[in-house]
Every structure is written in structure tokens, then in C-alpha cells.
Amino acid sequence: MTLFLQSVFAGLTNGFVYALVGLGIAVVFRGTRIINAMQGEFALIGGLMAYLVIERLGLSLPVATVGGVFAGGLLGVLTELFLVRPTRRRGGTEESYLLLTLGIAFAISAGVLYLFGRDSRLVPGIGGEASALIFDAVIRTHAIWLMIIATTVMVLLWLFYHRTHIGLSMMAASIDEDGAATIGIDVARMRTLTFLLGGLVGGLAGVLLAPLTTVHYEMGLLLTLKGFAAAILGGLTNPFGAIVGGVTLGLLESIAVLTVSSGYKDVIAMAILILIMIVLPHGMLGRGSRRGG
């Protein structure tokens, strides 16, 4: 029973990480209709920046968190301005955006390998190594904070998109470009802001997951795929969906680890991803939500 509960906790924690990544993918998809295959790299850069701030500059965890989140945001803005925008100007198709973001993901991953090597880097978590005991099963304090923060981010994003002028403008700009431009929305700027927001969420995911899984150059791609699975499982444009999807994926994964073998964890997650896309392309909560809005 304890073992089962333990793996449920692990699944929940991983699930919220996937949810955060999925949330970022959903943000970018909402604002630009692009599936961002480099969302996991935002997390990689965010986590790496947090590590550098703490280890190289010797600053505190809150500063590192802010640094990591902003590193993700900055990467998002730069990506949009210098790479996505030129592709769009030349008539970007679905496949060219995908190849582009995949290319950026590979470039960042290879660049981190080249500059920082193969090591896994550990970042201290909120509350250090402290943990709570629930029915004999251990859960890190940091993991609890991660769930709280992820949920908060999700609620804030919902409020942002539904209650603020700029959030509504961003949605309008992606749903009907010409219409949005007619009523005075700067569509290009909204797209940049979308990538900024996606980068910030991705950077936050990186900072939060770094204490649990360490930061290493290869983490981005799998995170992207699992985040993507979370996002479509919940319905791509439904912000609450990402959490539902992420937690479902995390739990399935940890139950599979418990019953099969830990070596097959990624096999199972990837098989689930493929299955979801075939069986539930609109997600568990969705109704045609692939089209967005």
C-alpha cells in the first residue's frame, strides 16, 4: 500500500511537471497556431539558468527562480523575433514551423551539451530536502509547492485570457488575424507576447523540475513530447485540460513503472502519446478544441 501510494505521489509530481510544459505548449498554440516543439528547451534553459545563478553567482533560490523564468521568456521572444517571424514572412506552413521549432530544440540541446557537457545538475528545491509524510509515503515539500504553483499558474492564465484586455487581444489575434488588425490590435506584437508567455511558463517549469529530476542537455525533447501528450489529452486549448492530462499521464506512467519495469517508463509514455493522438485527438474534456478558441 505504501509502495502504491509512493508511486501515486511520484506520478502526481511528474504529472504536474508535464502539465506545466503542456500549459506552455497550449499557450503558444492558442496565440499562434504553432505546435512548439521546443517547449521543453525553455525548461532546459530555465533550469540551467537557475543552476548557474546559484552555483556560479552564489545567489539565492528566489533570485535563481526569477532568473530562470526570465531566461525562458527571453528565449521565447528571441525565437519569435528572429526565427518564427522570418519563417512566417516566407509563408510558413505547418510542417515548416514544426521543422523550425524542432531544429531550434536540437540546436539548444546540442549547444548545452557543447558548452556545459553531459553532467546532470541539481538545483536546490523550495524547502531544501525537506519532505512530508502522508500515510507512510514520502513526498518532497518541493513537490507540494510545485503542484500549488502549477495550479496557480493555470488559474492565472485562465484569468489572463478571459479577463484582461491584452489576453483577449492575444486570442483575437490568433483566431481572426484580419479582424483583430481592423480593430487596432497589433497582431505581430501579440504573437511575440505569446512566445514570451510560453517561454516564461516553460522557464518556470524548468526551475521547478530541476530539483526533482536534475538539469541535463537531453531533457527537453522528452519533456516536450510528454507535455504535448498532457496538452492534447486535456484538449489543446483548455488550460484546465493540461493539468488533467498531465496528471493522468503521470499516474499511468508511474503505475506502469510499478507493474512492468522502470526501464520502460518512456516507452509507455510515448505509446500513450501515440494512442491518445489516434483515439482522443480532441482530448478528454474537449469538443473540437483542436481548432482552438
Next chain:
Amino acid sequence: MSQHSEPLLGVARVTRRNPAPTVLAAIVTAVALWGLIPLFVGRGVIDLLVFAGIYTIAGLGVTFLLGQCGIVSLAQSAFYGIGAYSAAYCTTQLGWPAPAGLSIGIALSAALACAVGWPILRLSGYFLALATLALAIIAHVLFVEWDWLTGGTLGIGGIPPLEPFGLRIDTPTRFYYLVWPLALLLLFLHANLLRSRMGFAMRALRDAPNAAAVVGIDVHMLKVKVFILSAVLGSLAGTLFAHYVSFVSVDAFGIDRAIAFLLIAVLGGARTIAGPMLGALFVTIVPYALSSFGDIHAVLFAVALIVAVIFLPDGFGGRLSRLLRRRGA
């Protein structure tokens, strides 16, 4: 209609000499020159060119999918691995002759491509591409985990060289004369296929899927067929690779290899006949030229992919043939 469609075979190799009017003569010359290369260069270069030949075959599979069906496939490393491990396992563990390993690899790849392709090829765009990436990851993990079959990270060594008609292909030069005629033959067959009824159907499917469905092309079936063909090419290349290097381990079938194969297609030009060859030469020669700088080539590959997507939507091949056509006109 067929006039403007695809650039001619080998167009890239005849740039400096006479273009359009004497294309056939130029191709013959180029092929002859290509055949003479091993007489003038060192063993290291021949080795690179052999790899370029193997990658041309695997890359042709990806190119075919991307150029004719608009499908971004990152799963080629999986089929490449299946081909290599089939050859390795059948020849070293079971002691079977090489053709058995080759056929088993091809049969397995085709069966897998059919079984997996059938459901996932109903997806499109992002979904399909990410599904193939997921497939490549699954395959890579299984190659590591099933160590009773693949030797895991230790790999399988001692794979014998190929011996077609009693001739041992055990030097890079001999392998060069095996792999390049094969690669050129496959490029030629590919060009022929594009001019066939199936080729037109594929182009219709790519450019106007709804119209293709309306005129009675079984879109899904066609995609599955192309996917199987692509997997077979990947498996064939994998088998050749295993027999050439005589040792296989999981490192050769990771995601970076899938990226390299995709890069061959994107960079060479997915709609150009000679594209895979150009892409394969780039993918093999660049890491070699940059080897003194450490692992920088991985960064460069990714950057090349980005640059190609933004600035060279038709790849090297597309750019070259456009230049040629302009000069010829």
C-alpha cells in the same frame, strides 16, 4: 504537366559542364567520374563516401515521405536499427547467411511500418510528426532494454562482411563499389516511380488531398504504402551499415541519427531527385571536417536545419536546379 515537375536525375553533379542540352552525356560522365574517385583519394575519404552512400539510401526513404506525401518522419532511425540488428543477430548469433538477415530486417521493418503506419498515418501535420518521434524514442529504449537481442549498450561485434557471388566486400573501396551503384539505382527507381501513376497520385495527395480523395485515390492506403517503402529503405541501409562496420551498438540508432536522416531530406531538397545524395554528403562530410572542434557538428546540424527551413525551402538540390534552369533558359 511532367515538364515542370521534378528536376532531372543527377542535375546537381553536372553544374559546371553543359547543362540542359546534353544532360544524358553529362550524367554518364559524372557517373564515370564518380566511379573513378576511389583511385585518387585516401582511405579516410572513401570511408566517408561509403557512409554517404548508406545515408543516401536511408535518407531517400525520408525524402520520399517528405517530398511526395508531406510527411515529416523522425522514425527512420528505428527502421535503420531494425535492419542493422537483424543483420547482426542473424549472422553472429544464429550463424545464418547475410541475405537471411537482410530479408528478415526488411520483412520486420515492413511489417512494423504497416502495423504502426496504419493507425498513425490517419494523423496529419504536427500530430503525425510527433508520433514518428515518439516511435523513434520507443525503438531506441527497446534497443537498450532488449539486451538479449541487441547486446544493449555493449552492442554486437564480429558481423561478417558481405560476400555477394563469393566476392568478399571487406575494404572501404570494395564497399564503395557495392553501395554507390545500389544507391544510384535506388535514386533512379525513385525517379521512375515519381513519373508513374503512383507518383502522380502521390503528388496529388500532397498538393490537394481533398481533390485526390475525390478522384478516387485511396489516400490512406497510399500513405501506408509509401511509409512501408520508406521503412524498407531504412532497413536496407541499416543492414549495409552493420556489415560495413561489423559492429553495432545503440549509439548508432538514437534520436540524433533520426535528425540526421531528416536533415538529409530537408537540406538536400525533398522534391529533388539527387537531393538525398547532396544531403547525405553534407551530413557525413561536415562532422568529419569539424571533428577537431569536438561535438560542434551536432549544433551545426541543428542550425543547418533551421537555416534550411527559413532560407532554402527546396534544399540544395532545389536551389541548384533553379540556378541551372535560369542559366539554361
